[in-house]
Amino acid sequence: FMTQLSLLLILLCVSGLVPRSAAFVFWTAWLKTDYYQSSNDTVSKSCECGVYGRNSEVAEFSGFVAVPKGDPTGCSPYTSYDRNSSQEWIALVKRGNCTFSEKINAAMHQGAAGVVVYNVDDTGNSTTYMSHPGTGDAIAIMIGNIQGTEIANSVKNGTVVHMSVHVGNPHGPLMDTYWLYFLSIAFFIVTAASIAYFVFISANRLYSMSRHRRTEKRLKSEAKKAIRRLEVITLKRGDELTTSDAMCAVCIESYKAGEVVTVLTCDHVFHKACIEPWLLERRTCPMCKCDILKALGVEEDVKDDMSTSSPPEVTVITVTGGDALYEVPLNEPMSHEPEQQQHRYDNRAFVEDSEAPRG
Known part of the structure; x- marks a missing residue:
């Protein structure tokens, strides 16, 4: 783009000079x-x-x-x-x-x-x-x-x-040697400036992309640490989740006995196989957007703008028998839960790293 702009500027300059100089040729x-x-x-x-x-x-x-x-x-x-x-x-x-x-x-x-x-x-x-x-x-x-x-x-x-x-x-001006030298030097200066600008922009973008990838890698590493600290439960016949109409908000499937579920710091429950890939990429609860890294006290190595990695603004709907029970926009806290529950520190998910998860 900059090269095209530079050429356009050169053409405009020359087109303005030629009519003025033509009378002196x-x-x-x-x-x-x-x-x-x-x-x-x-x-x-x-x-x-x-x-x-x-x-x-x-x-x-x-x-x-x-x-x-x-x-x-x-x-x-x-x-x-x-x-x-x-x-x-x-x-x-x-x-x-x-x-x-x-x-x-x-x-x-x-x-x-x-x-x-x-x-x-x-x-x-x-x-x-x-x-x-x-x-x-x-x-x-x-x-x-x-x-x-x-x-x-x-x-x-x-x-x-x-x-x-x-x-x-x-x-005349456009025919004399000094004028040709001037135009040649001006052209090379503009071209060199355009190339330098292009190199600078490209290097800056590559650096930003590399920093973004490093940040993502670090955050995924932190997310893995946080996931290991979450409570994991194997459902049994007669558990509340298996007998109720509750569904996993990720896969929209009902819970069955024998399935392994993960309890997040906000007490929302999901299939372990569904929620772990989600948390690795987004690190937030699909229901209330609770940040598990902050909730578990796992420090981030780098504070960066992760807006490009944020999940799209969607609505999660849990249904039973075709009738909607509730819908939760991800950019707002759940209406039936107080906002302070996003940062609870007194639930069963906070177990020591040395303890084995129940299941």
Whole structure:
């Protein structure tokens, strides 16, 4: 149960963290840039130096690079690009002067296959995770200022530049190594705590069961001592028990001459073969629940809660000829006997251990 609870807690924690962390997971982009020089030489550069926009489709795109005429930020919806309309092209614009969404929508309206935004001056090759809502299915990435300025200047100087953009790797809290370490450590801590708790509960239950068995064994030993001190009688023809309608409350059978009966400390009589197994397990009179261990002064070695071993709450009924004479709930003293009789010490059952029982 604890293991299942721990797993549920882990799932709840992770399910709460994922939605919060999903917004911070971003994808990098691989850029392959080919510079076609006038001398027919081609210079190629590649790096994982781009970052897909937060609202961009994470997909590949390629084309010849075109820069805006005039304003390098390409903010105006009427911005024109020096490009070959028959070829796939990519808009290269500078960050600033307007929102990312405005410059991306302007370039996509002109037919660009994708938009590459390079950062502002004096930022080196650092990038940011740009947000551009309202750009539909546009594909946009950001690159650093140094790289973007170099490409833009090459295009302005007449160099043909072709760019291919490929999907890189995901990054963010759930992807970073430290976060995976944290989740792994948390999982192992919770698992170890669950196992430790399970071991503790199991050991405690085993100890309780072992103590209960030892207590039962001791009490049975004490009950055997007490049973040996009870008065045992062999019934004879003409005895009161054989001539009356009395019955053994355990087996509900009448007493007959020659049968051996046991007289308890409360003066209730039962067949010896019926009452001894009962007393070994319950140590109380079936009729009035008199505790024979207390009545006989036999000390218990261990005081323990024996509620699990108590006899079920039943009603003992003695009948004659189908008519009920009386019924005695075991959780109450008999109505026709005073309660103090449960602890009588002046009856014939108290004989010395050295005396042989009559019979």
